[in-house]
Amino acid sequence: MSVSTQRCDGTPIIRAEQLAVRYHRRTVLDVDHFDLCDGETHVVLGPSGSGKSTLLRILGLLERPASGRILLDGEEVEAGDKKARMMMAAVFQNPYLFKGTVEENVAYGLALRRVSKAERAERVARALDRVGLGGIERSSALRLSGGEAQRVALARALVLEPRILLLDEPLSYLDPLIKRRLVADFSEILSAEGVTALYVTHDQDEAMVVADRVSIMHEGRVVRTGGVDEVMSLPTDAWVADFIGMDAALRGTITGSEEGIAEIAIGGELVYAATPLPPGIEVLVGIRPEDVMLFEASHELPASSARNHLLMRVEAIERRGSTDRISLASSGLRLAAAVSRAAVRELGLEAGSTVAALFKATSVRVQAAASVPGGV
């Protein structure tokens, strides 16, 4: 399994080419290429209306595209191909449990596959155990809490032991506390099962927990695909950068390298990054805001393992949930820091003030510029 490149190493389970979907003559999906690799959890991330759920329904053979083709294990398949669809199972945003008991719900797909009653009961019990709901077989499916219902929906899909699991915003209806717990559980279950999963969400935190690879969608197109670290730390265009809350990736050149730490010249500054890339090549560099620590510029800096110390000017302060986002600039280098509100007050940060920004060489993501198609 390859999780850091644009395409899979071997034959992808699903490969889609030149997909287009139009509703009322409006193009809602226009994807040149999409691979789902064997064993990966591939998150399709994007704002609402970006076409990610449509992509899931097309790849899940639940809907027919206007044009394009889908290959399953290298063979072309059509929407509605029953044999191909039997390899997949889906969990949607709303759990859509059927009237009846939890057991009847989880056993639904098994009954369709003519699995014997005895085996059904055994597999249902096992699936419910796996999602942490053992023993509720006889309860009404429609009287469960939101979190329980979504776990049952996951069990209903997992019990089929699908090769491909399709998850369409499975947690977005839940309140934050339950969601946090379930994200962790889902992530654990997905990796333990070794199932290949296509996971659609608009939530970046969720994506970063569950994903091996991420594709970002915008206005019906896949604008970025790659390993989760690379995609979430190295935005290659202004839109992606804005979407993931970073500044666009910086462009620099490796000027030296020692013990796995490269010295990268960006504008008039030098940044140190842990990367095996050799000197002389042009790279894209990304630093996630939560990895940047700020200190008062005039004070002595604390002893720290952070290799990078830069004096930077505060350009803007933007309120974002629990933290503030501080836009920083120095000669030719721009980055952002996520800082608690208390720290903003303590440091007396305001537009125009100067601060010391610290970040570790290991938190700097670096990629050869030539390897990113349509880079900055």
Add this chain to the structure above:
Amino acid sequence: MDIIFNAVEEAVRLLAAGEVGVWGIIALSLRVSGISILIAMGIGIPLGYLIGSRRFVGRRFVQVVVNTGMGLPPVVAGLVVYMFLSRSGPVAEVWVNLANALSPGGAPHPEPRMLFTVGAMLVAQVLISTPLVTGVTAAAIGSVPIELRLQARSLGASAWQEAVLTVKEARRGVMAAVVAGFGGIISEVGAVMIVGGNIEGSTRVMTTAIVLETRKGNYGLALALGFILIGIAFVINNGLTWLQQSGSRYER
């Protein structure tokens, strides 16, 4: 006041005595409307499913026809069926031509008698109840979220299995459709009077008998049949309520 007391007394006596004529009328009513509703379900539930769940060319037209049919006065349905089935109507003409063509040279076939038969009443009742079953079923199916059907499909359901699940999900509405259809025809008098002719022992049903006996001043017999009609309505409604409540353990 006496007229009422006497009628009630007479009605109870007739029913208790098990008068063959009274029970024969009741049995015929139930048989005709029972068979009609089964046929209407056979047409109306699949058609209602299609209208409620699919987009197809001509869907709106079918919807308009069904909605119009739901509001069709039964007496008009009776009139239409009467004209079609009468000896000079199109059905008889086709029938005779076909029969003559199949045995040329023989004696000319007489026109069949289709009016004033149980068959004619069935046709009229199916015509009245099918739009009701179709329309109410379509509304019930339409209220099942499309994502639920997508969910079933994503777990491997075929089109048929998806339809079965959807009808099950909408079963309260579908049951209401059947009850509405049955209620519409068991209590209907105009159409069966026109096409059945209210012939004693052959096409006389409860509603036509009530009309006749009331005219003749036999209030006791009319009321006895009225009791049974009310009783049927009571049993059906209670049965439906019971069914709904027994299912509600698993409902939202």
